[in-house]
Amino acid sequence: MANRSRVTIREVAERVGVHPSTVSRVLNPATRGRITPEIAEKVTKAANDLGYTPNQAARGLRTNRTRTIGVLIPDITNPLFPPIIRGIEDALGESGYTAIIGNTDNLAVRETEAVSTMRARQIDGLVLATARRDDPLVSQCVADGLPLVLVNRTADADGVSSIVNDDALGIALAVSHLKDLGHTKIAHIAGPLELSTGEARQRSFLEALQKEGLSPADCPVAETNAFSEDEGLRTAAELFAEGLSFTAIVAANDLIALGAYEAIADIGLRCPEDISVTGFNDMPFVDRLSPPLTTIRIPHYELGREAARRLVELIETPDSSARATTLRPELIVRGSTASPDR
Amino acid sequence: MANRSRVTIREVAERVGVHPSTVSRVLNPATRGRITPEIAEKVTKAANDLGYTPNQAARGLRTNRTRTIGVLIPDITNPLFPPIIRGIEDALGESGYTAIIGNTDNLAVRETEAVSTMRARQIDGLVLATARRDDPLVSQCVADGLPLVLVNRTADADGVSSIVNDDALGIALAVSHLKDLGHTKIAHIAGPLELSTGEARQRSFLEALQKEGLSPADCPVAETNAFSEDEGLRTAAELFAEGLSFTAIVAANDLIALGAYEAIADIGLRCPEDISVTGFNDMPFVDRLSPPLTTIRIPHYELGREAARRLVELIETPDSSARATTLRPELIVRGSTASPDR
DNA sequence: AACAACTGTGCAATCGTTTGCATGAAACGA
DNA sequence: TCGTTTCATGCAAACGATTGCACAGTTGTT
Numbered sequence: 062m063a064n065r066s067r068v069t070i071r072e073v074a075e076r077v078g079v080h081p082s083t084v085s086r087v088l089n090p091a092t093r094g095r096i097t098p099e100i101a102e103k104v105t106k107a108a109n110d111l112g113y114t115p116n117q118a119a120r121g122l123r124t125n126r127t128r129t130i131g132v133l134i135p136d137i138t139n140p141l142f143p144p145i146i147r148g149i150e151d152a153l154g155e156s157g158y159t160a161i162i163g164n165t166d167n168l169a170v171r172e173t174e175a176v177s178t179m180r181a182r183q184i185d186g187l188v189l190a191t192a193r194r195d196d197p198l199v200s201q202c203v204a205d206g207l208p209l210v211l212v213n214r215t216a217d218a219d220g221v222s223s224i225v226n227d228d229a230l231g232i233a234l235a236v237s238h239l240k241d242l243g244h245t246k247i248a249h250i251a252g253p254l255e256l257s258t259g260e261a262r263q264r265s266f267l268e269a270l271q272k273e274g275l276s277p278a279d280c281p282v283a284e285t286n287a288f289s290e291d292e293g294l295r296t297a298a299e300l301f302a303e304g305l306s307f308t309a310i311v312a313a314n315d316l317i318a319l320g321a322y323e324a325i326a327d328i329g330l331r332c333p334e335d336i337s338v339t340g341f342n343d344m345p346f347v348d349r350l351s352p353p354l355t356t357i358r359i360p361h362y363e364l365g366r367e368a369a370r371r372l373v374e375l376i377e378t379p380d381s382s383a384r385a386t387t388l389r390p391e392l393i394v395r396g397s398t399a400s401p402d403r
Numbered sequence: 404m405a406n407r408s409r410v411t412i413r414e415v416a417e418r419v420g421v422h423p424s425t426v427s428r429v430l431n432p433a434t435r436g437r438i439t440p441e442i443a444e445k446v447t448k449a450a451n452d453l454g455y456t457p458n459q460a461a462r463g464l465r466t467n468r469t470r471t472i473g474v475l476i477p478d479i480t481n482p483l484f485p486p487i488i489r490g491i492e493d494a495l496g497e498s499g500y501t502a503i504i505g506n507t508d509n510l511a512v513r514e515t516e517a518v519s520t521m522r523a524r525q526i527d528g529l530v531l532a533t534a535r536r537d538d539p540l541v542s543q544c545v546a547d548g549l550p551l552v553l554v555n556r557t558a559d560a561d562g563v564s565s566i567v568n569d570d571a572l573g574i575a576l577a578v579s580h581l582k583d584l585g586h587t588k589i590a591h592i593a594g595p596l597e598l599s600t601g602e603a604r605q606r607s608f609l610e611a612l613q614k615e616g617l618s619p620a621d622c623p624v625a626e627t628n629a630f631s632e633d634e635g636l637r638t639a640a641e642l643f644a645e646g647l648s649f650t651a652i653v654a655a656n657d658l659i660a661l662g663a664y665e666a667i668a669d670i671g672l673r674c675p676e677d678i679s680v681t682g683f684n685d686m687p688f689v690d691r692l693s694p695p696l697t698t699i700r701i702p703h704y705e706l707g708r709e710a711a712r713r714l715v716e717l718i719e720t721p722d723s724s725a726r727a728t729t730l731r732p733e734l735i736v737r738g739s740t741a742s743p744d745r
Numbered sequence: 746a747a748c749a750a751c752t753g754t755g756c757a758a759t760c761g762t763t764t765g766c767a768t769g770a771a772a773c774g775a
Numbered sequence: 776t777c778g779t780t781t782c783a784t785g786c787a788a789a790c791g792a793t794t795g796c797a798c799a800g801t802t803g804t805t
Binding site: 409411412413423424427428431434457458460461462463464465466 | 760761762763764
C-alpha cells in the first residue's frame with residue numbers, strides 16, 4: 062500500500078483544499094491553536110487517511126533541529142552499557158527524539174571521529190559515557206555550544222551537566238558492611254585514576270576508612286590501568302605478593318573483583334572464608350558466580366533515563382544551566398563477604 | 404572554533420571562486436572525475452581548511468537516501484544482542500551508514516510503532532532481529548519494497564534475506580558430543596515454536612537423534628513459551644516430574660539451561676554428575692557458572708556484520724536478490740557435560 | 746460610523762545539496 | 776578551416792517542510 066515514496070504535506074493540503082502552510086500549522090502543536098478548529102479537524106483526518114508522516118530530513122533542514130542525539134559509549138558489548146542505553150532511548154522516545162550510538166573502544170581518535178560524523182548528521186546534542194576526567198572532547202563540545210550531558214563518568218571541567226552514580230555512598234556502604242562483619246584490614250583495588258569513577262571510588266575509600274575509624278596503614282590501595290578482569294588479577298596478585306595481611310578487598314568494579322577471585326584461588330585461599338570481596342556495578346550474572354558477588358548496584362537504567370531527560374531539557378530550554386546529579390546506589394549482599402576467621 | 408552553524412558548500416565555493424555545484428561534484432567520488440584536477444585540488448583544500456562537512460539532512464532531502472538504517476531488537480539488555488549490534492554498526496560505519504536502534508520487548512505494537520518512526524526518519528533499510536516465523540511486519544516491509552535483512556531469527560516468508568546461525572549444525576554438535584560421552588537418553592527443552600530458532604533447534608534435535616541412532620522414545624522434548632530462565636526451570640521441572648530417565652538435557656539456549664541447572668538442584672541432583680546440560684549461544688559469563696556451561700557458540704558479531712553488509716548491498720544494488728545465509732557455530736565444551744554414571 | 750486591533754489563511758522565501766540541462770571552449774576529423 | 780563532438784563548469788530547479796509577512800475579513804472601541 063503505502064509505497065516508499067511518501068505522502069507529503071502538499072498532498073494533504075490539496076486533498077483538503079487548503080495551503081500547505083495551513084497543514085503544517087495544524088500538525089505543529091504549537092501553532093494548531095491559530096487555525097479554525099473545523100479546518101484543523103479536516104486536515105488531521107486527511108493526514109491520517111493518507112498516512113502522512115512528516116519528512117524529518119526536510120524538517121531538519123529547515124529548522125536545524127533533527128531531534129536526533131548522539132550517544133558515545135566505549136563498547137556496547139560491555140554489560141554495563143546496555144541498561145544505560147536502554148534508559149536513554151526510552152526517555153528520548155517519550156520526547157520524540159532518537160539516538161545514534163557510537164562505540165569508541167576508549168580510543169580518543171574514534172571519539173572525535175564519531176563526534177564529527179554525528180555532527181554531520183546534525184545531532185541536537187550529545188550524551189557521553191566516555192568522558193575522562195581531563196577530556197578535550199568535552200571542552201570542545203562545551204566551547205562549540207553543543208548541548209552535552211555526561212553519564213556514568215564525569216569530567217573535571219565545570220559548566221557541564223552530568224548524571225553519575227554516588228560513588229562515595231557506594232564505597233561507604235561496602236566499607237561499612239565489611240567493618241560490620243568484623244574486618245579491619247581492607248584493601249582497595251582502584252580503577253584508573255584518569256577516570257572519574259576510578260578516582261572518586263579511591264578517594265571515597267580513604268574517606269570511608271576515616272569515618273569508620275579504620276587505620277589506613279592496614280588498608281592498602283593498589284591501582285589498575287583498566288576496569289578489567291586481567292588488571293584485577295594482576296593487581297590483586299601484586300597485593301598478595303607484598304605479604305600484606307588484609308582480610309577483605311573492595312574492588313572498584315565487578316570485573317576487577319572477578320580478577321581478585323582468581324588471584325585468591327591462585328594462592329590457594331578461598332573467598333569468602335579467607336578473603337571477602339566486594340564488587341561495584343552489579344553486572345548481570347554476578348549473582349551466579351561462585352561465590353555470588355556482594356556488590357554495589359548502580360541504577361544504570363535510571364542514569365540513562367535521567368541523562369536523556371536532562372539533555373532534552375538543555376536542548377529545548379537553552380537557558381537552563383548545567384548541573385551535576387548523582388543517583389543513589391544500593392548494597393547487594395551475597396556470598397562473597399563473610400566475617401574474617403578470627 | 405567551528406561554531407554550531409556549519410560551513411556550507413556555498414562558502415567553500417566562494418572561497419575558491421567556483422560554483423557550488425562544482426564543489427558538490429568534487430566532493431562526490433562518483434563525479435570527481437569530471438572536474439579538472441587542479442580545481443578539484445583547490446576545492447578539497449578549501450573544504451578541509453574550512454572544516455566543511457556535508458549537511459546530511461539537506462543531502463537526504465535531495466537524494467531520498469539518508470544512509471541511515473533502522474535496527475529492531477527485542478531488548479538491548481539481553482546479552483545476546485550487543486555483539487550483533489556492534490557487528491552491524493562496525494560494518495555500517497565502513498560504508499558511511501549509521502544505525503538507529505529500537506527496542507521492542509517482543510511486542511508487536513512496539514515493532515510497528517518503531518518502524519513507522521524510523522520510516523519518518525527516512526531510513527534506507529531495516530535489520531530485524533525480532534522476526535517471528537509468521538511476521539506481518541516482514542511481509543509489510545517486503546511489500547513496501549523497503550530493503551530488509553533478518554538477523555538471528557528468520558521468518559517463513561520467502562524472498563527475504565536473512566543471516567542466521569546454522570542451528571542444525573549446532574544441535575548436531577551438542578547431541579553428538581553427548582552421545583560420544585555415552586548418553587543415550589537425552590532430553591530437549593525447546594524454545595517457542597513461533598520463533599525460527601525454537602522450531603529449527605527442535606527439528607534439528609529430532610534429526611540428530613536419528614543420525615546418531617538414538618531412540619526418540621528415550622528422548623523427550625518439552626516446549627517453553629519463552630527463551631527465559633523461568634521457562635527453563637518450569638519446563639525442566641515438568642520433565643523430571645514425569646519420571647523420565649534421561650541423563651542429559653540439550654537446552655535451546657543458555658537461559659533455558661540456567662533454568663535447568665536450578666531444576667536439577669531443586670530435585671537434589673547434580674550437574675554434570677547426574678545430568679549433563681548443554682546450552683546454546685555462549686552468552687558472556689556462562690564460563691563462570693558452576694559448573695561452567697558446555698554450549699554452542701554463535702558468531703553473533705559476524706552475524707551482525709554480515710547482516711549490515713547484506714543490507715547495504717541490497718540498498719546500493721537494487722537488483723540484488725534475497726538469499727538466506729547461515730554461519731557456522733562451534734561447540735564449546737566446559738564442565739556441564741560428563742559421562743553418565745553407568 | 747470610522748478606525749484600530751485582531752484573526753485566520755495564503756504567499757513565497759528559505760534551509761543545503763544534488764543534478765539535468767545549457768553553454769562556451771577546446772579538441773578533433775575531414 | 777569549418778562543423779561536430781567532447782568536456783568542464785555554471786545555472787536553476789528541485790527535495791519537503793517551516794515561518795515571517797501580507798492581506799482580507801471580522802470584531803472591538805469610541
